[in-house]
Amino acid sequence: MLESTRAPDVEATATLDEVVRRRTDLYQAILALEKAAARPAADREHQWVADVLDALAELQVEIADHIEITERPGGLYTEIVEAAPRLSGNVERLRAEHPEMRDATEALRARLADADDVAIEEARDEIQRVLGRLVKHRQHGADLLWQAYTLDTGGSD
Numbered sequence: 061m062l063e064s065t066r067a068p069d070v071e072a073t074a075t076l077d078e079v080v081r082r083r084t085d086l087y088q089a090i091l092a093l094e095k096a097a098a099r100p101a102a103d104r105e106h107q108w109v110a111d112v113l114d115a116l117a118e119l120q121v122e123i124a125d126h127i128e129i130t131e132r133p134g135g136l137y138t139e140i141v142e143a144a145p146r147l148s149g150n151v152e153r154l155r156a157e158h159p160e161m162r163d164a165t166e167a168l169r170a171r172l173a174d175a176d177d178v179a180i181e182e183a184r185d186e187i188q189r190v191l192g193r194l195v196k197h198r199q200h201g202a203d204l205l206w207q208a209y210t211l212d213t214g215g216s217d
Contacts, residue, residue, distance in 0.1 A: 076209065079129055079136050082122075083198070089115070089122040090194050097187045101180045109178050112187070116169040123165060123194075127158045140208045150204050157197050164190050 093115040101108035130136040137151045168186050172178060 073139060075129070075134070075136055075139050076205075079205075082125060082129055083201070086122045086126050086194075086198065089119040090191060090198075093119050093187060094191055097184050105178060105180060108180065109172055109175075109183075112183070113169060113172055116165060116172070119194075120162075120165055120169065123158075123162050127162065131155060131158070140204065144208050147204060147208055150200075150207070154197065154200055154204060157193070157200070161190075161193055161197060164193060 093112070096108075096111040096115040099108060099111060128135075137155060141148045141151055168183075168190055171186075172183060
């Protein structure tokens with residue numbers, strides 16, 4: 061269940077409500093990749109790679125959805141800058157992270173899909189780097205929502 065705290069004078073918009081709901085989907089995709097990477101790989105490398113590839117595919121969908129809802133005309137970033145122009149620098153920093161997140165996830169998936177023999181430990185290290193980047197982005201996004209709307213999306217969404 062999403063726990064949120066909103067300032068009494070802040071009115072929810074359809075975009076904001078959608079962003080809060082979709083944060084959960086991105087979070088679940090991050091968890092699914094972490095779980096897939098943490099599963100045993102010894103003597104089952106092909107299954108491990110298949111599970112990780114499935115998780116990466118879902119994560120790519122969620123990243124694309126996240127980028128779409130935040131960057132589209134009239135999307136979250138437009139809404140925030142219009143309501144709180146002082147946050148435009150924060151918005152631009154988050155926007156700049158999007159291609160990095162998308163490209164790192166895409167590149168990792170391509171490498172694993174094209175490899176005949178996967179070095180599991182190296183793949184796990186790269187997965188952790190991708191996950192770290194995504195977690196930091198979500199944290200920065202939570203900070204932005206708090207600054208713009210005094211909205212706490214909770215740590216367990």
